[in-house]
Amino acid sequence: MHYSSILEDVIQVADKASERVLHIYQSDFKVNYKRDDSPITAADIASHDEIVKGLRGISRDIPILSEEGVDIPWEERKHWRRFWLIDPVDGTKEFTQRTGEFTVNIALIEDGEPVLGVVTVPALKQAYWGVKGQGAHRRDRTGRIQEIRVVKPKSARRVVASKNHLNSETRSFIDRLGDHELVQAGSSLKFCLIAEGRADLYPRLGPTSEWDTAAAHAVLTAAGGKIHTLDGKPLHYGKENLLNPHFVAEGG
Structure with a gap:
């Protein structure tokens, strides 16, 4: 096609x-x-x-x-x-x-x-x-x-977090990154901020479903970014269980 x-x-x-x-x-x-x-x-x-x-x-x-x-x-x-x-x-x-x-x-x-x-x-x-x-x-x-297009992160990475779903596990992950700037946004806009170079990283260590991420995932990867699970595997769609594993979206 x-x-x-x-x-x-x-x-x-x-x-x-x-x-x-x-x-x-x-x-x-x-x-x-x-x-x-x-x-x-x-x-x-x-x-x-x-x-x-x-x-x-x-x-x-x-x-x-x-x-x-x-x-x-x-x-x-x-x-x-x-x-x-x-x-x-x-x-x-x-x-x-x-x-x-x-x-x-x-x-x-x-x-x-x-x-x-x-x-x-x-x-x-x-x-x-x-x-x-x-x-x-x-x-x-x-x-x-x-x-x-995504951009290469500066020394202090701009990390996107959910306004309504920032749980303690995600908060701990972000804290371990060291020097960073927190950028909060709602919905799939978080991926789009990375795609257009306004943010660098979006960790999601909480529940999401396949439909929550798929469209913005396509935008991000087309812009040069990527999404991977915590063990480094690509985020996959069309599973029997429609819940996503925890993941990290990032730019350049």
């Missing part, structure tokens, strides 16, 4: 989903809770529906796995060589707290690797995308598009 041939269409799908999310964000929305006590709003559902419709318009042959539609049995998923992996709204806590740091995420996974990813930031009117072997780009709120 020529990923670049579908990139513009995927960006349009993400933009349409972002419009629906932003409309709800600007309203008096209601917050409900799933069985695991994680929050969900009408924006999650509206974005999911818009993305699924759009991706099926691009190809009806590529299966779709979404945070809001995860009841697909492993016996079916284990045969998928290529599939879409989406998080309709990553950072629902940021959404409900109205910080603006929530994202819409679409990734194409092939043989366990994210080869294309689009991340939009509806409230900030920004977008990021990356394609394997073809670089990564950022679109700002004015519509200007520029190529982005």
